[in-house]
Amino acid sequence: MLQTAIEGLAYGGLYALLGLGFFLTYGVLRRIDLAYGTVIMTSVYLGAMIASGLGLSWPAVFALTLTVGIPLSLLVAYIAFVLVRHDARFSMAATLGIWMALEELILQSPGRGRGQSVTNPLQDQSLWAWGLQIRIDHVLILALSLVTAVLIARFLAMSRVGRAIRVSAYDPTIAALLGISHRRMLVIATIIASLVGCIAGWSFAMAQSAIDLHFGMWATVKGLVILVLGGTQSIVFIVTAALGLGVAERVGSEVIGTGYRDLVGYGLILLLLACEPFLRRDESQPGDGR
Template sequence: MFLQQLINGITLGSTYALIALGYTLIFGVLNIVNMAHGEIFMFGAFIGLILATKFNMSIFSALLGAMVAGAVLGYLMERLALRPLRRRKVSELAPLISTIGVSIFLESLALRLFGPQAQSFPSIYAAQLFEVGGLKISAVQIIILAISFGLMVALRFWLAKTRLGKSIRATAENIETANLLGVDTQKVIVLTVMLASALGGGAGVLVGLAFNAIEPTMGITMGFKGLAVLILGGLGNITGAMVGGLLLGIAEIFSVAYGVSSYRDAVAFGFIILLLFLRPQGIFGSKEQQGGR
């Protein structure tokens, strides 16, 4: 029972981690919290759903399509809501407010485009169950675990080893110095936002598969959880986002399994409030505040 719940928790947590990675990437490079990330995630889920049901695509091409759609949305958001703010010096809260605007715009757009009712993926994957040593793992869980851990490992590797990954880290470290050293920071910023949004779109499909319910309001709920993980792991910390996501997933599953299921959505922020007292910079965050933008 305990191990079974642990596996469920890790599956859920890996999707949270994927969402939180998107937040963290953008925060690391741009030093802003992208409040529209949850809505991009929700759009990704819907696009994946439409590709899978209306166009009869396989789940993997639907995932790819959702990631592309996420990247396009990310690009549009960067052009329309973030770049105009970067041109002039504004307070750090301005981009936060601007992305809140994007978030409610996208949510109500989704309500108009896709309707308010919850929709679900065809249940061909959920039905298959594998038994490993008394534990039940569904095909969906395996897909989710494989894809999200695959994406996380790929991202880590890409950031650490490739030229583009290095320029992203350089920009995150100090945008002015990176610029002086010949990094095209404008390009890096666009790329980061698109990458983060693509991860968000992909996470949308995975969560859609896991919960089997996709609705326009899920952007807010899941976005909040991603935010919680962002704070939990420390702002802008990639390892923190991964571990924090897994922790939150496990904590939620156990809160459901052992009694307090209706408080599930409050677990995330209960965590945060507790953490803010004990270790306000997050589990993996450094004490110093990052400066500049």
């Protein structure tokens, strides 16, 4: 049981990264980027494909992922959030279109959407502590995601740009009055979100030694789940929710069978949403409307 819980923490770390990506785009733009997971998947997939074609090793995969991922995310943000701007629903529909098109393109690419292998230098290396087997790469993923979360939190809290992003998220009109360019904040938030996503996708691919088509939707759905569970208020909540979900899923699947693993998260989210009117914190923010 403890063993699975620890494995769950590593997944929780991944969820935290994905949740942070959504936190940034939703937080700043009040728009939901449904193409987020697919864009990450595409970048890691292409990264892995190019790297294996050129015979490059795993650090190159990450570099390639970023080279594909960041421009692609900016393009998506430009199309869906800058060009389509009148209504959040339209933006969401546009990202949906991008999601469908990208995923299908990958399915029809030379790789056919099948798993692209990514070498994992830490394959099968584990630590033994208190009679528990802990995979080193899992520990690294957890550490990486916690560090990323702390860095982002510090960045948002301390730096000038981070504060500008927060003002922009709080109320775009005030931000504009203060001379903060919403467009610029969008670009910065998108880049960070994409960076975080690429880290998540890449480390997931490393841990699994492969990446395939399903990662895209998985990442989007998990990210959204975390966004709902953790709320849009604080990074601490996001990370806690993510770690909690990771552990709950693994432990839950131990109890009710692996076939139903994903049910834990979906069950939690539905339960939480059902209870939300009763434990309603006053979350209303200016600029929260559509």
